[in-house]
Amino acid sequence: MNNRADWFIEPFLHTRKLKPENQETPISFVGGDKTPAHLFYLRNHFDYPHLTVSAYFLPVNGLVKTPRIFSIQEIMSLPAKRLKMTLECSGDKRSLFKPKVFGEQWEKGAISQGYWKGVSLKTVLQYTGLSDQAVEVVVEGYDFGERKDLIQVVPYKRSLPLRKALHGDTLIAYEYNDQPIPFKHGFPFRLIVPGWYGMASVKWIKQITVVGKPFQGPFQTIDYVYFPNPKSDVGKFPVTTMNVNSTIQQPLNMDILQTGTHFIYGIAWTGEGKIKRVEVSFDNGLTWEGANIEQKPKHPYSWVWWTYEWNVYEKGEYTILSRAADSAGRTQPLQAVWNRKGYGYNAADKICVKVE
Numbered sequence: 001m002n003n004r005a006d007w008f009i010e011p012f013l014h015t016r017k018l019k020p021e022n023q024e025t026p027i028s029f030v031g032g033d034k035t036p037a038h039l040f041y042l043r044n045h046f047d048y049p050h051l052t053v054s055a056y057f058l059p060v061n062g063l064v065k066t067p068r069i070f071s072i073q074e075i076m077s078l079p080a081k082r083l084k085m086t087l088e089c090s091g092d093k094r095s096l097f098k099p100k101v102f103g104e105q106w107e108k109g110a111i112s113q114g115y116w117k118g119v120s121l122k123t124v125l126q127y128t129g130l131s132d133q134a135v136e137v138v139v140e141g142y143d144f145g146e147r148k149d150l151i152q153v154v155p156y157k158r159s160l161p162l163r164k165a166l167h168g169d170t171l172i173a174y175e176y177n178d179q180p181i182p183f184k185h186g187f188p189f190r191l192i193v194p195g196w197y198g199m200a201s202v203k204w205i206k207q208i209t210v211v212g213k214p215f216q217g218p219f220q221t222i223d224y225v226y227f228p229n230p231k232s233d234v235g236k237f238p239v240t241t242m243n244v245n246s247t248i249q250q251p252l253n254m255d256i257l258q259t260g261t262h263f264i265y266g267i268a269w270t271g272e273g274k275i276k277r278v279e280v281s282f283d284n285g286l287t288w289e290g291a292n293i294e295q296k297p298k299h300p301y302s303w304v305w306w307t308y309e310w311n312v313y314e315k316g317e318y319t320i321l322s323r324a325a326d327s328a329g330r331t332q333p334l335q336a337v338w339n340r341k342g343y344g345y346n347a348a349d350k351i352c353v354k355v356e
Contacts, residue, residue: 011026136162333346
């Protein structure tokens, strides 16, 4: 008989696009406390930048009292934090919107989590001081490229309001799962913004600029904005905090099962508060039954694992839903709030299985 090593098959990323590279985590097959770096989802707007790390310095400028240029060694010598965080692309599950919207057709795998280590952005800004006129902190990455809608080359830039920039857990990270951050995920430094969708966690940080008015870059005012009206910008508002959400990992959608006992399991997460409850439904949401949260939310920014023991003895086709609720009073709806660019999908997760 062959040993386990002979037949074990490892999952792999699911490709959405190669230029720029966008790939999904195989979320149905990810277990454990952290996503391995090689299975962490990849979201890029442009080709990978060219960096010379030996000549890398991090400028902090703008409305600060003392502009500074930090070396890698200086940043890494500052007091560090290690936090477990979920990172989710705001376009996660975009392919599930009805009617369909244009954009990267992410399924359920534009989400991963692990342990990030770095220095608080707040700590770095304490070395420069902030002007009384400071309103936002703009973080620019080394990645850049042409935006066809603007007919010009732009860098990837995003801003944070001061309250979020100065949150003690907003990190300039340099390690992932106790190893240097892989280049494809932002080496040598990337921003990690707890509770917000991944677009805020700028990779390959080039410079940090403090500004005195709301930043108006295209990745702030054109992309990563909820447009609820299909034909106008009426009612638009920015994408920020992750919605409460859940995913059924097993069984797989369209699985064929045998009668008997099966365990339904998955993950649940939120950008605000903690997950308080996960439920499943077998009648399209008319009634709900509580699932067991296996991993209590000791880490405020991580997903939780949940399971439900399902005893099924009647053959047929079944639709299974899952929904989560958080301590902020938010519960997954049966239908996601449609928006023109397809951000923040968080309808109750759904799979179909056949029992025979």
